[in-house]
Amino acid sequence: MILALPRGGSHASTLAALPGIDTSSDCYNFVNNSWFCPAYLTDRRAELLAATQEHIWITVVSVLVGALVAYPLALLARRSPAVSAVVLGGSTILYTIPSLAMFSLMLIPPLPGISPWSVVIGLALYTLTILVRNMVAGLEAVPEEVRDAARGLGYGRLKLLLRIETPLAMPVIIAGLRVATVSTVALLTVGSILGYGGLGNLLRLGVQSDFRAQVLTASVLCVALAVAFDLILLGLQRLALPWQRG
């Protein structure tokens, strides 16, 4: 006989084990344990919002940090084939390391240990593979004639890079950002090993307590976040680069 321990805020769950009592209004007790449960969404709204917020901020910060590191690395890689081999090879090796191991290795001092910043560092390192490649490819695809024309107009190296090359490389860079962001949203769930996995924390707690509604809700929210980020970046690309339309 299963003990009907109360799981949510409703008293119905305590009665669930008693025969003849309708528990259909409370679908997330131990007896029913439904995958779909609207009552769960309303009762645990605060918890879901907090996990989603954590998921969003860690994703945004990780991709931003990754992009800020990847840009100078891409400029270095463009300068010499030797640096390019080291940067691309190094980021490929980092990308090979499983996320559970990557987050756990953050316990080595002076890395931050049990902290959201460990998750941010790990995720930012993963984005490098995609972002550096796309930044190099985007910058190299700028036609030589365009560079010549800009130089002829008196553009120096920095101005050429910032005003001509980078904007023209933007479609390829944003394509990389989209791939990086979508995989970051998915990878972040493993951050729950350090207690900072956003919706992954709900997955971890859900599996420990055999809580189907929580697990399905967190999974769906994860995929929805990935799709939402992808659409937002696509929208930004259209807004920022009107000549790309059509």
Add this chain to the structure above:
Amino acid sequence: MDFSAVWDYLAEGANWSGSQGMGAYLVQQLLLTVTSVVAAALIGLPVACWLGHIGRGGALAINISNVGRAVPTFAVLVLLSLGPLGVGELGPYGRAGLATLVALLLFALPPIVTNAYVGLREVDREIVDAARGMGMRGGQLFRSVELPLAMPLVVSGLRLAVVQVWATATIAALVAGPGLGNVVTEGFASGNTAQVVAGALLIAVVAVALELAMAVVEKAAAPVPATRTRIGPEPRPETPASRT
């Protein structure tokens, strides 16, 4: 945490032996990886090769990778283990063995299918036409021309699958499943930082070793050594597959 504690943990024979030792978990995880990649190849390669050969289903073969990237492997593992597959013991694969194997298979398929399909489609059409002109038909054309030229990309798909599956097998421990992730989760549970870092190092080192070993196989699979004239598909920037 002191680094010497990590080495001490790795050097201690007792930590490697027994059913809860790193040795058993390592063998278990390698077994999981090999089983699911072989199963995914047996299912995915014929489908991808057929689609590539007849030139249909490109959108499916490409999009399967994009979908794979957006769905967290952890979520799939959790959903499968709480679902009908359950967390029962499955021989050498351990607790939640079936749920783990199915999740690994699902995440091994996208890189295998996408790469094999793209490899076959990118075989130079002129070479295919020349082979047709020499009288080659469907099966012979596929065996003697298309498949050998597509081989590097087919193997590259297997390499991505191996690395991805190894990483996903690691997180099976988060659903109380099998594999080396248990060294890490047990370390966290008992507050033994040296054990956590030792387990993470072992997982990472084997992942890199698998990647390098598969890269060697990939080189060997090229029909013509890369330094000579290239007749296979053009090398292109590889979009990384889904990651765990």
